[in-house]
Amino acid sequence: AFIPDEDVIGFFAVENEKYGLGDLGVVYTLEGDGRAVLTYPDTYSRDVVSAELDLLVEDLLAYLAAPAEPEEAAVEPEIVVVEEVVLPEPPVMKNYGIYGYILHTEVGDGEVVLEYPAFIPDEDVIGFFAVENEKYGLGDLGVVYTLEGDGRAVLTYPETYSRDVVSAELDLLVEDLLAYLAAPAEPEEAAVEPEIVVVEEAVPAEPEEIVYPYGIDPIVKAEGDTDGFDLYIVHTNDVHGRIVAGEDGSMGYAKLDTLLKEARTAFPDILLLDAGDTLHGTNLANMFEGQTVIEIMDMLGYDAMVPGNHDFNYGYERLAEAAEWAEDNASFRILGANITDEDGYMLLQPYQIFDYNGFKVCVLGLSTPDTKTKSHPKNTEGIEFLHQAVIDNAQYAIDLAHEYADFVIVLGHMGVVPDGESGITSEYICENLDGIDLFIDGHSHTVMDGGEIVNGAMITSTGQYLNNVGIVEVHVDEDNNAEIENAFLLSAEEVLDPSTGSMLRYYGINEVPDDPEVDAYVAEKNEELDAILSEVVANIPMDLNGERADVRTRKTNLSKLICEAMTAESGADFTIMNGGGIRASLKAGPVTLGDINNVLPFTNTITVCRITPAGIYAALEHGYSLLPEQNGAFSQTDLSVVYSAKAPAGERIKRVYLGDELLDKTDDSTEYLVATNDFMAAGGDGYTMFGKVVTEGSMLNEVFIDYLTEVYPL
Template sequence: MKFKKLSITLLTLILVMTLSFTILAEEVDLRIYHVNDVHSRVEEDDYAGSMGYAKMATLIKEARRERENVMFLDAGDTFHGQTIANINEGESISHILDLMDLDALTLGNHDFNFGQERLGELAEMSNFPFLAANLSREDGEEIPYTEDYLIKEYDGVKVGVFGLATPETTYKTHPKNVEGLVFENPVTTANSVVNELESKVDVVVALTHLGISEGSKYTSTMIAEEVPGIDLIIDGHSHNVIEEGMMVNDTMIVMAGEYSKYLGYVDLTVENGNVSNIKANLIPREETADVKEDYIISLVVERINRANEVITSQVVGRTAVELNGERGNIRTGETNLGNLIADAMRAKFNADAAITNGGGIRASIDQGEITQGEVITVLPFGNTTILMELSGADIKAALEHGVSEYPATEGLFPQVSGIKFTFDGDAEPGNRVQKVWVNGEMLDPNKMYTVATNDFMKAGGDGYSMFADAPIVSEAGGLEEVLMEYIEANAPVAPEVEGRITAE
């Protein structure tokens, strides 16, 4: 009898403990670290405000030691932008992110800059998937370097991550880089993928490169508004800093700025198969002063830089002033660096004018010596320089297009040489440009002018469709080579803001 009583007591205790463990197991915490638009800003940099991958790696590793469930995601524009990436066409970035145990990446428009063949090679060498559910081929063939989604399990909780690439990629990389590809409507794709994932996972994450810019046709806010069932959108493309996330309907949207200035993370609690709590945070570079750089990442970066140094350290000239290529300036108005680049293009052909897109200028240059590496960083896209013949009417149409999204910081904003124009930023797009002069004379809409541009714009990139059919008069080498030649011939350079572009 005593044994029976003891057995019942023991059985009751075991049952209570089992139920307790079951209840505890139903509540799972997950932390998701995220970055976007790093543009290969691998190293800590005071000038750009970059934290760098080595400090990010330390923070993520510490979290993985302290927590059971940690994920790391990248929302695109990753493989291209700085010399450390461009010289080896993204291989160095793939290697570093592998060492950081990246779980997945969605493709940004600039991730196509080395072409589809190279993107396939990067996918082969990377131990993480490239996600882009809305990407397909015109011929119906499977794309070998992308997947629609990834499913990972954490303490019994299944997390589905699907990717969306911006349809703007068709004109925000060189058109040749996306030949044969179709970027489907992200809203339609998201609805379809979420319907598929809902029966398979507990948490749905959209890893998107869409942005929240007013100048974009498709945005992550649109996805959140029109597609139910997404718990979290990790976004990129528009470079916004969303400090504590942004709730749209029942979906949290997060974005971590640009250039590795921030490391974002989202803490989720999943209870009985549903997200019961979600909180977004950003770690700014300023808060990482005491964080030690991860030894392995630092060592790899050092070795890559040492191999590249033979090329990048060559001095091509000097500048007597700081050359302003900051994103917020180069995409909304005239800057001295924009003038210098456009002047170099015009001088190369002795053209009437030059027009280049602000989005193709990616960095500033400090006063003093200018190295080849700095020029490559400013002009990282490998564009060639082209001379075309353009009517005055098409020049005005190009300028109208260039300021159509102002004051949004869009890459289509023009930097010019040989041209002076005024525009009204409050007027309706298409009717903003007021006066235009070419070489000091009022623009004649019927006259033909020689205009230097880059091959990206000539092919209709950034929406400059009026350039696509213009006759090509001549071609030169790479835009970075044209700029280096001009700097060398005119050093020390000291360009100024001269009133070429005036918003009234």
Template structure:
């Protein structure tokens, strides 16, 4: 009898151990959908190549019906950029992403464009968290609109997601929007967060708005090189299309381009608490021709647009040529739209010259009628036009700074009016500008010039620190209003590339 009890006990123990081993050895599959740098391009758009949120929502919903474990992440520059978002300060984007069941967003530099108070309001109205582990306040107080990380569980597998915001935010939004904030070193922050959560989770994901641009002080590639233990970095900021991801050490970096042209997804296989496989994929817009738009998302977009139509549909003039505001062009050379905008700024103040940052120009305009909505889309940041008094030496320094990252597509690249300059893009940064003329005469470093710019650059934005202390002579309205006035007064417009900026 005693032997029988012992046998039963032993058999039970063996069964429990076998069952436990089976459970531990069970394979868990997780799919993570991701977007970045949508800049509120929520609608399908042939011209911009955008897929739009309605088709993304359909694809993600289908995956959630077919699979048990699906996550959806956004790597930033989400709430600002197009009229549908700017008129209501990002509220429409929050509502749409709630309907799409977004799990988390990290804060991109342009997500600060409405100011910190609005970010707090957006965080309160959103059902998904805003992540930025390297963001703190100078006074040590808690930031009410961000979290460092979240932990979610899928079939027993725990996934930790932490956010990293780019320190470039201090000059890639208006400086007033980040007053009192400190953007800590993302590498040391990542080390600290990984150390804190590595024993709590099976998978570690960095939701990053750092990018991989050579012109950035900190990149996601650097994080992957320096910080062990991160399985996946879902990245944004530099707008790269990483079709097969980028493997750095044991970390996979993924990025889905820009403007909702791609929907990214990563399939992860986890066994015994270890990530055994990571497979990145991108769905390009052209592959979604037969995907039906989600009805609810489409309905919300239509209702917001109808409410905005009273403002945006008003025609302000015509253009007989396409106005080129493509990112890769306005950030690397002179364009006719850059010329039109700076001509408008120069004319507004009757200034000697005008300069604006290429990164502030966010879209092109087709030949034909120009509406208010199109102008707002081109100049979405609500910047005001300013006239400053600037020495020739500081003006040259500004131009030198503007081309310092060339040929990288950085937003600091200048568009100008009343100025012609030549530069050597192969020379060492700081010694690239060759010759400069203002109003047809060679630049005098000791002469004072009246130069129109925008308040972002005047405050030192995009690193234009040489403008910060220049006396302000006058201020005008919003930059978009200045452009509308100029188009209306000079329609039809037909600006050309005139050789204002010449790479030698």
């Protein structure tokens, strides 16, 4: 549905001119919203039409144009080959070729050179052509296939085939090329059925203008002749739904919008980018599945973002909806060059070129391959992030980008610090790839004031939560040569109180007011949020104890229920969480979403780590160390723990049971999976004994809501 209706209309206008739809009895109706209907006479063979459902429309119409049941005797042998071709079934709307890249071809006399990304395994290419051979009978056509490796294969064909016909088909998929090779070089008109002549004459005209990869045209941001200009790239990352000023040190989107509007009056050439983990993290974001953030980003005039691992927290389908909404209704694109389905087809737009006075900036989106473990597995089911091939894949895309653009930005959610199985970071990518001019990074919440140069590329990142906004100044001369002249961060502290920094000193700004449009939108959504939070979701038969003095010294019925919810949702063996994370009790009777948010007000995500029995005892000793004093680090768990509060600290845990299994405190090799929250997994409250993170999943309060409604339904 993201393809403009006018493009679809234009496409079928070409088909009509080539095939004469009206003469064939075919009627085309555009219904919009991703749906069009072709009706055809019932006299056409339904079996033939059904077999061609997933073909490109021109191939479908070629079949419709043929007689329903042609008599063998009336068909030339060569034409029989064409009629019997059954082309593959590419996924609708995402036929980008093997692993997302169309094969390139060069044609000589009797030879076609096929070029493909070298990172594609040879066995995949061999398998691809094995299918082609079975479908087309290459040997019978005199075609020989030779795999040379390193991204190169050669097809030789009899020189009697017309080179002009072959050359005209350079950019077709290989199956269409072979269909043309199978046809006679110079067929005599009298010997060819009229319908088949239509197929032979269907040679696409050479485009007069530049055809960009995947048909993605540049977005023109500024037009005109110039002797040079300054481009300002403004960037954010890891906002985590901190929409309002003051949330965890955020400057807030309303004040950022005021700054941007002022900046655009003085510096019109601005590119506004976000490096992900943006749509999730607070009630105002979560309860609307990120739509509030998307719409605010539209108000601010964002040009592009890359999804971070937490942007998948609502599931891929919801992210795809957001990407479609952004393209249809907003000013920006959600990019993902390395996000594919299980067959290797891209699921998001890979890049976008922005044109400033003829100077073209390509922004390429790359998401961390560790998203599979940094979001709940159900959120990325059926999706791949090209784990092993991400570097070669990115190099191929960057090389391609330089054919069409003057400046290449990788908008990445990778992080500077490796924290996942892939080990791929922004620094690693820049060290191993050539041609990157600027890498705008997210994921590790790293503050990089002034940026870092790696292999000629600048890497920059703002930290988190709109605590900073980044600015990169690029000077472009009259010949479109670009040079990064400056990179710096503007802090939220300076925006919230301009007297603390350069805004007052250099520009005389002593206050940055909220933008009234953004403020009004946030107020409206907060009213809707209040109504949502007042919704009754469960009916509990007893009080659930979350009183401060209790959850910081002992297990309660509420803490037990929360731990059970975490274990059940995460698939871990058990849970250990800090009692200080539980902030209120629940009274018997109706329970609202707001009540649950009072119990678990922090935006913690459930994190699963590896831990040994020895580590379990160490964690519990740490949590029980201050008894009988209250301790926010007190270990709440669904394990059975036998302890003595009077024993010396470090010797209080006597026995620990996982179900009926007694755990051996000396066992430092057996591994279990423990569910905790992201705060503790990172060493919060002194819990340094958790091992390697296995998965990062859902929001804790959302999981508890679901569990409570299941256990105590209305």
